[in-house]
Amino acid sequence: MQGTSVEEQFSISFADNTVWFNCGTLLSSQWNEFNIPTDKNYYWDTRTKDMRFGKLAFKEWQASGKDR
Numbered sequence: 001m002q003g004t005s006v007e008e009q010f011s012i013s014f015a016d017n018t019v020w021f022n023c024g025t026l027l028s029s030q031w032n033e034f035n036i037p038t039d040k041n042y043y044w045d046t047r048t049k050d051m052r053f054g055k056l057a058f059k060e061w062q063a064s065g066k067d068r
Contacts, residue, residue: 014038022046038066
């Protein structure tokens with residue numbers, strides 16, 4: 001997933017999605033700078049059980065307020 005424009009307000013919300021992938025990285029660009037509410041998403045990287053959200057493990061991702 002890639003964000004392209006960092007804005008102060010909520011431009012979108014990302015909830016109730018299934019994100020399935022088998023190549024590349026889950027988050028790219030400046031994703032950690034975006035103010036996007038994310039919740040109730042399912043993520044599945046077929047290559048590993050240790051999926052990363054940028055540099056964060058899933059528990060760290062949740063601790064940051066995402067996908068609780």
